[in-house]
Amino acid sequence: MTSLETHFEVQAFLAYEARLLDEERYPEWLGLFTEDAHYWAPGVENRGRSDKEGTYAPSRMAYFDDTLDDLRRRVTRFTAPTAWAEDPATRHLHVVSNIEVEDGETAGELLVRSVFVNYRGQGDVDAATLYGRREDVLRRVPDGGLRIARRLVVLRHAVLPAKNINTFF
Amino acid sequence: MKDDLLALRDLDDGWLDRRVFWDRDVYELELERIFARCWLFVAHESQLPKPGSFLTTWMGEDHVLVVRRRDGSIGAYLNSCPHRGNRVCTAEAGTARGFVCNYHGWSFDLDGRLAGVHESAAFGREPTFDRSKLGLTPVAQLDTYKGLVFATFDPDAPPLRDFLGDFAFYLDVMLDNDEGGTEFAGGSITSVLDCNWKIAAENFAGDALHAGWTHASGAEAMLGRGVAGLSGDDTESYHVNVNGHCWEFNLDGVGNAATLGDRRIIDYLRANEARFTERLGPLRAKMVGSISSVNVFPNFSFLPGQNTFRTWQPKGPHRTELHTWVLVNRDAPEEVKDAWRKGAMMTFSPSGVFEMDDGENWELATRANQGVVTRRQRLYYGLGSDTAIEHPELPGNVHRGQVNDANQRAFYRRWSELLRAGTWDEVPS
Ligand code: FES
Ligand SMILES: [Fe+2]
Numbered sequence: 001m002t003s004l005e006t007h008f009e010v011q012a013f014l015a016y017e018a019r020l021l022d023e024e025r026y027p028e029w030l031g032l033f034t035e036d037a038h039y040w041a042p043g044v045e046n047r048g049r050s051d052k053e054g055t056y057a058p059s060r061m062a063y064f065d066d067t068l069d070d071l072r073r074r075v076t077r078f079t080a081p082t083a084w085a086e087d088p089a090t091r092h093l094h095v096v097s098n099i100e101v102e103d104g105e106t107a108g109e110l111l112v113r114s115v116f117v118n119y120r121g122q123g124d125v126d127a128a129t130l131y132g133r134r135e136d137v138l139r140r141v142p143d144g145g146l147r148i149a150r151r152l153v154v155l156r157h158a159v160l161p162a163k164n165i166n167t168f169f
Numbered sequence: 170m171k172d173d174l175l176a177l178r179d180l181d182d183g184w185l186d187r188r189v190f191w192d193r194d195v196y197e198l199e200l201e202r203i204f205a206r207c208w209l210f211v212a213h214e215s216q217l218p219k220p221g222s223f224l225t226t227w228m229g230e231d232h233v234l235v236v237r238r239r240d241g242s243i244g245a246y247l248n249s250c251p252h253r254g255n256r257v258c259t260a261e262a263g264t265a266r267g268f269v270c271n272y273h274g275w276s277f278d279l280d281g282r283l284a285g286v287h288e289s290a291a292f293g294r295e296p297t298f299d300r301s302k303l304g305l306t307p308v309a310q311l312d313t314y315k316g317l318v319f320a321t322f323d324p325d326a327p328p329l330r331d332f333l334g335d336f337a338f339y340l341d342v343m344l345d346n347d348e349g350g351t352e353f354a355g356g357s358i359t360s361v362l363d364c365n366w367k368i369a370a371e372n373f374a375g376d377a378l379h380a381g382w383t384h385a386s387g388a389e390a391m392l393g394r395g396v397a398g399l400s401g402d403d404t405e406s407y408h409v410n411v412n413g414h415c416w417e418f419n420l421d422g423v424g425n426a427a428t429l430g431d432r433r434i435i436d437y438l439r440a441n442e443a444r445f446t447e448r449l450g451p452l453r454a455k456m457v458g459s460i461s462s463v464n465v466f467p468n469f470s471f472l473p474g475q476n477t478f479r480t481w482q483p484k485g486p487h488r489t490e491l492h493t494w495v496l497v498n499r500d501a502p503e504e505v506k507d508a509w510r511k512g513a514m515m516t517f518s519p520s521g522v523f524e525m526d527d528g529e530n531w532e533l534a535t536r537a538n539q540g541v542v543t544r545r546q547r548l549y550y551g552l553g554s555d556t557a558i559e560h561p562e563l564p565g566n567v568h569r570g571q572v573n574d575a576n577q578r579a580f581y582r583r584w585s586e587l588l589r590a591g592t593w594d595e596v597p598s
Pocket of ligand 2: 372379380383384523527
């Protein structure tokens with residue numbers, strides 16, 4: 001059982017992270033990850049319950065299957081002045097909820113589950129809503145703060161109801 | 170019907186009528202005369218590894234169930250129950266011994282035959298009930314080309330090899346550069362774009378022009394620099410097309426592959442260059458990973474090098490469902506295959522640093538035509554009007570220079586021919 005204080009700390013951490021994404025503060029957002037971080041958002045397939053292959057798997061296609069360097073590359077695109085599709089800026093809203101915190105497998109790590117909804121408005125009338133579940137491993141670092149060491153994002157969509165994902169979850 | 174529109178009379182002069190992207194009746198005719206008649210890509214054989222393997226996909230707006238049968242052959246059927254029309258298979262992929270309809274429990278075997286019915290006593294008393302006539306409706310023809318499975322609803326469609334024609338020579342660049350053939354790396358990703366399907370298809374058919382501009386930020390992310398100009402006098406590059414199938418390319422060998430930003434892929438291509446040359450000859454060996462893009466008419470596209478394979482499924486005149494896969498050589502080392510899987514997703518998936526910039530352009534290029542006055546304004550497709558050449562090695566219609574509209578014009582010419590033809594006999598070959 002984690003303390004009230006830890007739960008509160010995690011909740012504040014995730015809310016801050018969501019705001020960084022809403023405000024497109026990508027370099028700061030990258031700073032929330034450990035150097036060895038893995039960020040994985042598998043493609044979700046519409047498969048039967050008895051299908052042993054499962055609805056997602058590491059060997060299959062993914063929206064993100066990223067090391068920190070991969071994430072940095074994506075941020076390079078987002079912040080390039082030639083990213084025409086990002087100007088005017090997309091109006092992102094990341095809502096994070098249903099936060100559960102427990103001790104991780106490794107000392108100094110927490111296993112954090114949450115759900116998210118990403119609403120976005122783009123251009124004049126373009127809008128999309130993406131949602132899913134997340135499972136994070138947060139690691140306590142020497143300065144006392146928390147960093148994301150692992151994130152699994154499982155979208156609830158088999159057909160992504162949008163033309164792209166121009167943010168992170 | 171608007172014969173005048175379908176004739177695209179100004180196309181040879183480099184002009185396209187915008188109504189082709191907007192009108193509902195044009196779209197309905199496309200479903201009948203293109204999607205219900207042409208050979209369409211439905212699967213890669215590797216997606217159906219054993220008897221009972223199945224997947225569901227689209228042929229036009231018809232939902233289709235593709236299965237590996239007991240005898241190893243592949244079948245494809247309308248995924249709609251002959252009883253009341255319900256979808257028979259509700260998963261996108263998996264393994265099954267047969268399919269049972271959820272509505273009244275009719276069951277079908279892998280050959281599509283009606284195998285059993287619920288309350289069989291009632292049906293047994295019914296003289297009009299003939300089990301042999303109530304199977305799933307099969308496609309008219311199904312065939313494969315080097316791992317790719319195609320099907321057509323039209324019994325009169327020419328054989329797949331004739332439909333592809335000399336384009337097979339080019340397809341071998343991707344499908345036959347290695348003895349072990351190819352496979353899809355695993356899984357697929359599907360997304361939706363509010364654009365006309367042809368805007369995406371013609372982009373892959375010939376639009377090298379957009380690469381350096383639209384994708385400047387993606388190139389910055391993956392290469393640390395923009396895309397170099399593609400139309401200099403010193404570059405050797407082409408538009409080629411056969412029967413409306415289009416390939417634009419240069420001969421830089423690894424220009425597309427380099428955008429994946431993974432050394433292992435470049436090393437693999439370089440290490441195998443001699444083998445590619447042996448199988449394909451020196452010219453085609455340089456196309457394996459070069460700056461290029463391809464559309465197999467009507468809606469099956471891919472990028473050599475990035476190895477993203479995709480279909481643009483029509484969902485109305487202003488909506489397209491994009492299905493994507495990653496192609497790899499079956500005998501490539503596992504870590505190389507995995508590098509391709511990751512690289513293709515990093516660049517060309519809905520979250521990919523290149524793909525991300527296409528959708529918005531295509532959606533807005535579609536939506537603009539809602540305006541009745543806007544729709545009257547022709548679009549410029551005039552690049553490369555005098556670039557046709559004869560080439561000693563390259564078959565089909567060959568044009569010099571990949572910054573060109575020759576393939577796009579060929580794509581719409583084929584579109585026009587098919588929409589105006591009542592039967593395959595009337596389609597110019
Ligand atoms: S609709 Fe399929 S069994 Fe009735
Ligand atoms: Fe593009």
